Amino acid sequence: MFQKIFLVCCLSLLAISAVVIFMPSGPKAIRTTVITDPLLKPVVQQMADAVDEDPKSQKLRMELGMTYEGAGLNELAEQTYAQYVELFPGQVIGWYRLAVVRHNQGKMKEAITALAKAAEIAPARMDAPHWQLAFWYIDVGDIVKAKVQIDIADIKQPNTMQVLIAKGRIALEENKPLVAIDLLNNEKLIREVPDGYVYQLLGRAYRVMGDQERSRAAWAKAGQKKPNWADPWTRNVVNHVVGLNALRQEIMKNMQANNLAKVRQLIDEYISYDNTNRVVRRIDASWHAKQGELALAVSKFNALMKEQASDTITAILLAKLRMKIVQFQTAEEIEVTQKMLENVLSITPDHVVAQQLLNELQR
């Protein structure tokens, strides 16, 4: 009897062990209810489902983190990367990305801790965690540690532009302008580093030496931007930027560059996903006007107004457009425009633009 009980116990233990060993392990994917973006939401949902189905997959969890990061959801990305490094502590990329999203949130100390871990486990020829860490150490004033890291980076990949720039900055921090000039006055470096940044540092170095003339000359060639150092992974994040926000940014960027056709294509694409965003719909109508499709523009503005008569922004845009179109210059049509503007003024009595347009119309 006792033997039977013992056997049953052993078998049960074995069965439990087997379940434990073969069940998927790893924390559930980080999810959120705050995403309403119709493009981003399903992508994230799908990715999170995939992570939950295969919690041990490095690739899936990293992709989810990068997608959060690309969408600017740094806290969610941080939580996801934190899970990743817990599961895969030997992977440099996890610590690196964790560091970057912490840095994005202003958590300098925590960012440095994570990046120091990445540097610690970085393979023999991987220099990026070291020079990046050196720059962050410079930013928080820890020059001793910055020097250690930049020396390691230099051994791994000698004389890269990041190494030379970091060494130049360290020399400036240490009040050694001659050393900085020696390092930075290098044509190849000046050519390689974007935005004329080397000239800035040279300008500073000459100023420290009291050579105002050379300082001014260097500053005259300097840009006023920090180079965006590309580490091997940050570029990957760009591939994970999905969502309507990304599309909106793209539209804005192309609008600023006045790329008529591209803007049209992007707006059409956007509206195919989300035809409720009134901001984009206004841009859509305005862009038709810009493209000379005036009737279409007016009809889209009219549709917006029909949906929301109190939308003063659309009313102003429509009124402005109507004032430019010959067909709307009859007494009857002018009265329509006038009423439109009066309606704006009834909602916002001191609306300067509405008043100006109305005055113009009455003239």
Place this chain on the structure above:
Amino acid sequence: MVKRIFVSFLFFAGCSEQQPQVFVEKAWFVNEAAERGLDFVWESGQGDFPYNPEIVSGGVALLDVDGDDDLDIYMVQGGSVVNSKQKEYSNQLFINDGTGNFTNGTLKSGAGDTHFGTGVSTGDYDNDGDVDLYITNVEGNVLLQNDGKGHFKNVTTFAGVGETRWGASSAFFDMDNDGDLDLYVANYIDWTPATERECPAQTGLLDYCHPQSYRAPAKDTLYRNNGDGTFANVSEQSGIHAVWGNGLGVVVGDVNEDGFLDVFVANDEMNNQLWLNQGDGTFIDDAIVSGVAVDANGEPKAGMGTDFADVNDDGLLDLIVVNLSGETDSLFINKGGWFTDGTPKSGLSSISRPYTRFGTGFRDLNNDGFLDLYMSNGKVQIPVGETADDPYAEQNVLIKGLPNGRFQEVPFVGPVHTSRGIAYGDVNSDGSMDIVVLNRDAPAYLLINQNPEGGGFVILRLRNEHGSPAQDAVVRFTLNDRRVRREVRSGGGYCSAQDPALHIGIGNASSISEVEITWSDGSKQRIEDLRLGDARTVRKSP
């Protein structure tokens, strides 16, 4: 009424596994706005469509309007940039009863300007011995002349200082050492409601635009005092129209010790300007070569509040500029007329980066003899996923100054709002520095200093020959083994005006000695040592 403890924290030090030592540090401040009668909400007027002034405006002044030797509070009001009811929103003046309790004295004072206001500066422009107010507005700045009893008269048109561009910070200073106060006005962007743009944020909703979206940086304005109650606009001939930017913060000081006051302008996402006074009525922008145009990383930042002070006891004016979240503060260390970016070494990088900082200024807030910082914060765009009632709200930051120009954050928890201008001054005359903080769409704070470390203090009020605060006078004194420099400045910070009295923390020392005053005309005066608790007024001989 229940007192809200604004600051309370546990500070662990010297812990060891065997004998943990834990001590509780006293709260630095308690918010007593409601108890003391400061009832003010800065109204942004935010509606469906965001207008930029709603998110960046709001200043406060601490000044003695009625000559009774206590500090009154002047709050600049917003309202609605496109609303006919704007006239219902007026700036507010709160009169101190001498104990740090306030009553609203706006109606009697005539100081209730009803423009949509941005900032305020203080100074005795007419040399009649009382402090006047200059208010920067979205459309049409205003000069209010004080009659010495706290009654104000709008003299803008007569004085000729009615700049109509959107002004941010301004500062009274004597640019030509002729004994009267001139006026510098930093204009933000060439903006009207008609030029507002639609800027969808990451959230997909309309939000406040980045200043560069307008591509309309504004030229600043410089008015020279004619000495007869009027000013001449000398912006062109002075050279300050050579460069322009999105100016938000202004601070004045003699950075190169040549006897003429220079002007620093903190620009939003553009190079800062350092207008070096040439002594002949002209200025040259030397920010780039002086090393204060951009930070050590080479980037222009979103410059907002700013202040000058000697933080490392080398006798020279150092400079702080506070910026947007993701960007560190810039603490520029003066090396003798030019600067290095000393932010990393100061410890301010990590402290400042998470917040969007607006108001700031160096003052000794714990009377230990070292200058501290308070920063009023609040976002300018709503982050994705933000669900708070006030999505722009951020924690303000308190930073303790340490020897050798280093700083350390004093962690605290407290109410979180969207804060803008702040003003320092001792409103209850207890010898420690209090702070008034303006909040966007939320009640202002009146932070009463609890003198957390029990440090001693002396107070020095410097008056010019007319009896008004001796703007930009410099005091040098010996405290223990340090030679310390402090100055009389009502400007600096963000769109606000401070009490110009010098509150000097002396820690455990019993006095300050070898006290030397350098008046703004360069003349020097030695005065007797000040002993613990002394409050002395020194008037410049005519």
